[in-house]
Amino acid sequence: MPHPDKIEDKTDEEIVRLSLENKENYLWLMKRYENKLLRYILRLTNYPKEDAEDILQEVFIKAYLNLNDFNRNLKFSSWIYRICHNEVISHWRKMKVRPQMTELIDNNLKFSTNAPIYKELEIKLNKGKINEVLNQIPLKYREVLVLRYWDEKDYNEMADILRVPLGTVGTLLNRAKKSFKEMTIKQNINF
Amino acid sequence: MKSISEKVVKKIKEEKINPLPKWQFLLKDYVIWTAAVISGLIGSLAAATIIHVVLNRDWFVYLSTHRPPWQHLIFDLPYIWFAVLLITILIADYNVKHSKSGYRYSFYYIVALSLVFSLAIGALFNIGGLGERADSTLAKEISAYRSVEKRAIELWTEPEEGHLGGEVTKVSEKSLELQDPSGKTWEVDISKAHLLAMSQIKVGKRIKIIGRLIGENKFEAEDIYPWIGPRPRRIFIHQESMLPENSSMFK
Numbered sequence: 001m002p003h004p005d006k007i008e009d010k011t012d013e014e015i016v017r018l019s020l021e022n023k024e025n026y027l028w029l030m031k032r033y034e035n036k037l038l039r040y041i042l043r044l045t046n047y048p049k050e051d052a053e054d055i056l057q058e059v060f061i062k063a064y065l066n067l068n069d070f071n072r073n074l075k076f077s078s079w080i081y082r083i084c085h086n087e088v089i090s091h092w093r094k095m096k097v098r099p100q101m102t103e104l105i106d107n108n109l110k111f112s113t114n115a116p117i118y119k120e121l122e123i124k125l126n127k128g129k130i131n132e133v134l135n136q137i138p139l140k141y142r143e144v145l146v147l148r149y150w151d152e153k154d155y156n157e158m159a160d161i162l163r164v165p166l167g168t169v170g171t172l173l174n175r176a177k178k179s180f181k182e183m184t185i186k187q188n189i190n191f
Numbered sequence: 192m193k194s195i196s197e198k199v200v201k202k203i204k205e206e207k208i209n210p211l212p213k214w215q216f217l218l219k220d221y222v223i224w225t226a227a228v229i230s231g232l233i234g235s236l237a238a239a240t241i242i243h244v245v246l247n248r249d250w251f252v253y254l255s256t257h258r259p260p261w262q263h264l265i266f267d268l269p270y271i272w273f274a275v276l277l278i279t280i281l282i283a284d285y286n287v288k289h290s291k292s293g294y295r296y297s298f299y300y301i302v303a304l305s306l307v308f309s310l311a312i313g314a315l316f317n318i319g320g321l322g323e324r325a326d327s328t329l330a331k332e333i334s335a336y337r338s339v340e341k342r343a344i345e346l347w348t349e350p351e352e353g354h355l356g357g358e359v360t361k362v363s364e365k366s367l368e369l370q371d372p373s374g375k376t377w378e379v380d381i382s383k384a385h386l387l388a389m390s391q392i393k394v395g396k397r398i399k400i401i402g403r404l405i406g407e408n409k410f411e412a413e414d415i416y417p418w419i420g421p422r423p424r425r426i427f428i429h430q431e432s433m434l435p436e437n438s439s440m441f442k
Contacts, residue, residue, distance in 0.1 A: 020210060023203055030196035038195070053195055060199040067210040071291050163294035 012076035020067055030060050033077070036151070037084050043146045044088050046135050055091055059084045078160035081153075085143065085161055092139060133183045141176035148173060220291065227286035231308060234279030236325055237272045238313025243322030244269040247339045249346055252354060252401065267342060271329075280305045343418070344372045347399050355379070355410050356399040356418065362392055369398070369410075380411045391417065 007015060007028050019026040037059060041052040063083050070079055134142050147153045147161060158169045184190075193201070202208070244267075253263040283305040287293035293301075316322060323339075330338035337345075347356025348371050355377060361368035365382040379400060392398065397418035402411045 023209075024200065026203070027196055027200045030199060031194070034194060034196050056195055057199055057202075060196070061202070061208065064199075064203060064208065065211055066216075068213040069211070069216040073292065159295060165295055165297040165300075167297060 013072060016067060016070055016076060019064075023064075026064055026067075029076075033080055037080070040081070040084060040146065040151060041088055043134070043150060044139065044143055045092065046131075055087055056084075059087045062087065074160050075157065078153075078157045081147075081151075081157075081161040082163065089139070129189050133180060133187060133189060136183050136187070137176070137179045140172065141179045144169070144172045144176045145180065223286050223290050227283055227290075230279040230282040230286065231305070231312070234276050234283070234305065234309040235312035235316055236321060237275040237279065238309040239316035239322035240272045240313075240325045240329075241269055241276065241322075242310075242313055242317045243326055244272070244339055246317075247323075249343065249399070252346060267337075269326075271336065276306075276309060279309070343399075348372055350377070350404045350410055353401055353403050354399070355402065356397070358397050359392060359394050362394060367392065369400075376408065378409050380405070380409070381415070384412045384415060 007018065007025060010018070012029060012032065015025055015029045019029060034056070038049075038052055038056050041047070041055050042049065045052065045055075047055075059080070063080050066083070070076065134145065137145075143162070144158065147158050153161065155166055155169045159166045162169070162172075164172070248267055250260075250263075253260040280302055284298060284301045287296060287301050296304075313322070326338045327340060329336045330341055343356070347354050349355075355369065355371065357369045357371040357377070359367055360370050360376065365380065367379050367381055369377045369379050371377060379402075392415070399416040399418055400410065400412045401414040401416075403413075405411045
């Protein structure tokens with residue numbers, strides 16, 4: 001059994017290497033990302049927590065299966081977010097084919113106080129209203145807003161997660177903001 | 192209650208799940224890059240043939256025909272090779288996008304890069320004679336394909352349009368005898384063409400002549416060019432140009 005004190009100090013990339021040697025080390029890697037990725041899935045999908053947890057389990061299993069394919073030119077966080085992104089999209093497509101009733105839940109979103117959108121809206125906004133709008137814009141736009149303003153990913157990380165050119169990230173983000181704004185007008189929501 | 196991470200570790204242990212071996216991912220990468228290289232080489236061959244066709248079509252003659260030059264241009268462009276080049280560029284884009292870091296490049300960037308690569312390697316291939324070989328091989332395999340050679344034969348058997356070509360069978364001071372590709376023999380008056388390099392007009396040599404039809408199997412030459420060559424090198428020119436006999440442009 002690895003010594004937790006030691007392994008906790010290691011970088012993600014080092015733990016990847018150690019996980020390939022001993023599968024128990026993978027636990028430490030998952031622990032680092034469990035909450036972040038769960039929140040990410042909940043923000044994107046608005047699924048019940050149990051469903052989001054099922055998706056997350058699949059993400060961790062897939063990441064483990066593909067651990068030898070981890071591209072060391074990327075950050076591990078970008079790599080696992082990408083797997084999570086793919087899994088959410090895949091799940092979302094399946095749900096589109098077989099629509100199911102999903103319980104609307106309060107994700108209890110925690111905003112980063114450093115996020116620019118938070119600073120801009122902090123005084124007037126209502127978190128519930130933001131979620132309401134966010135859930136009504138297309139998934140591809142919702143995702144870039146979540147990655148940028150909730151998970152605070154930079155453009156390079158977003159490009160790696162979404163597997164798009166850097167320039168496309170900026171375009172997507174602009175369209176997402178526009179879509180968000182249009183939805184607030186359509187829904188007659190004022191912040 | 193167990194966390195998700197703990198549940199996953201338990202599942203990994205119980206179901207004896209192991210990471211997929213590295214060679215599988217390496218093999219996938221090799222397949223993608225090998226396909227990219229093969230499509231790049233095919234694209235370069237297409238580019239080489241396009242370069243060969245463009246350099247060796249007798250475009251200059253189109254200015255002296257009755258039909259507008261754009262009609263010749265549309266008729267004579269090597270569309271099949273343009274299509275091959277386009278397909279290989281799209282395959283290159285697909286391959287690059289499916290490589291580990293290829294998603295970072297935009298479609299336009301990959302297309303531009305593939306085009307530059309294909310043209311550069313294609314130019315080298317063409318210097319090595321691959322463009323000509325591909326052009327003539329395809330002409331042998333597909334009868335409808337119009338190679339540089341086939342098109343040249345068509346073009347230079349239009350005496351009424353002022354173009355005549357064929358093999359020299361007899362040479363005298365003021366005329367020569369020519370057999371066109373259909374086997375017909377022509378008497379060509381070369382008295383109005385200024386003689387600059389008589390040594391290049393030999394029996395058995397193939398030439399192209401611009402001039403006019405002056406009678407039954409009779410033709411009057413204005414300009415004469417050798418049959419093969421990337422650019423037509425003039426053997427005879429009009430008298431009025433008065434170029435010196437040893438001018439380097441005719442060598």
